[in-house]
């Protein structure tokens with residue numbers, strides 16, 4: 551046993567605080583996207599689980615149809631809390647996502663155009679991930695910088711660990727928020743993965759957040 | 764007589780934050796519910812002077828709960844406390860008769876504002 555080890559075990563209470571922080575952050579993120587696309591985003595209460603990155607696969611499978619692949623947008627962020635954020639949509643939902651950005655004054659977009667699909671997915675990822683992670687950082691008195699978003703197209707769910715370059719030994723904080731885009735029947739989810747080095751900081755930051763009230 | 768205040772929110776953390784933000788020097792009798800369905804039942808049971816209502820909740824969300832509460836008592840004073848700050852959510856709850864919307868996280872000031880706007884403090 552390493553005696554200098556900090557206690558990074560997350561209690562139920564820590565998880566509940568993080569859920570509320572994520573709830574606020576995702577509310578902010580969906581409001582930014584809703585303003586851009588002029589549609590209502592229906593939110594579910596976020597669920598927080600602390601798992602090995604390995605278990606992410608099993609967890610994501612609960613929310614995806616058996617044969618569907620995922621379009622995932624990944625963005626890394628650095629601060630006192632450092633990690634990666636992923637936004638995932640079933641590949642079959644991509645067409646509907648492209649039409650979100652359609653402008654009535656312009657000719658209809660070619661929903662099969664892979665470049666256009668890519669651009670639109672990256673933009674949605676950038677808005678949702680950026681607003682969500684920035685808000686978490688703001689609430690926890692952190693500041694983060696972001697990498698540009700990266701698209702992992704048509705990912706077979708079983709290849710997740712490889713494609714998302716997850717270290718299977720890392721303890722990850724998985725925050726899953728499922729959301730629906732009204733009138734479009736599009737369901738997606740957002741999750742964050744952070745390494746153990748961020749855990750001690752996060753635990754303290756969550757306690758500090760509660761102490762502010 | 765203490766004022767009866769009903770807090771409806773699925774997050775125990777959020778309910779704790781709201782309670783910490785209640786203005787001092789006032790006498791409140793607090794009631795809590797964990798979802799819209801429970802909130803509606805508590806509302807009928809205790810007839811609170813004011814309800815602080817969350818929107819994103821399981822079982823019955825705050826939109827439906829607000830609609831049902833207003834059916835029970837059209838004069839019910841409901842302050843919506845929510846992380847869902849989309850303009851359409853705001854329009855919907857104001858249309859359903861909410862007294863005001865307070866964004867999360869609340870502060871002592873924003874809660875006091877809400878309670879004074881409905882004349883409770």
Ligand SMILES: [Mg+2]
Pocket residue numbers: 573595772773774817818819820
């Ligand atoms: Mg809620």
